[in-house]
Amino acid sequence: NAGVMQNPRHLVRRRGQEARLRCSPMKGHSHVYWYRQLPEEGLKFMVYLQKENIIDESGMPKERFSAEFPKEGPSILRIQQVVRGDSAAYFCASSPTGGAGNEQFFGPGTRLTVL
């Protein structure tokens, strides 16, 4: 049973470009969480999604960031018009259900560098 997969592992973008980060949850998991880790910081919650639904996006910046988790395929975190401050590690975690005390399994992260 493969773990949570994220790709790409490293992503370099110039200011103003778009970044797309992908997260494939563990098999059988229909809930995905995205977290951001700024340099020298802990992880911070961004968004929680269920298949085809955004449940909680209270941690997402109001502009330029969006997330989706379609019926088929991976969850996507999209950052438009990236700025240097978006440079961070982005982790996703998956769970079979949400709000039931289930463990979240983390992917290896995508390290975004904005030049």
Add this chain to the structure above:
Amino acid sequence: AQKVTQAQTEISVVEKEDVTLDCVYETRDTTYYLFWYKQPPSGELVFLIRRNSFDEQNEISGRYSWNFQKSTSSFNFTITASQVVDSAVYFCALSDPNRDDKIIFGKGTRLHILP
């Protein structure tokens, strides 16, 4: 509001010494989960332990042990006979099934084990 505080930003010890990493949390909920994660220099998150709020038994796993004390809202982590491979950033974290299991992370403690 929920909060996790790791007061020790950085610790250095000589190999084979014991070291304790402190964690203090805040929550008004009675049901919650506490975690410790390790982040080695390679950057991935390594799950170490998950403990629910109703289980105050201390846990030991090899050289690792955890002391959960609800009375002081603390969940401290001790490494016995430290090794150079234990060098990493360690995160304490808290989640609440009533809040969709979102994980709140502390800022981490960077541990250096000196040979």
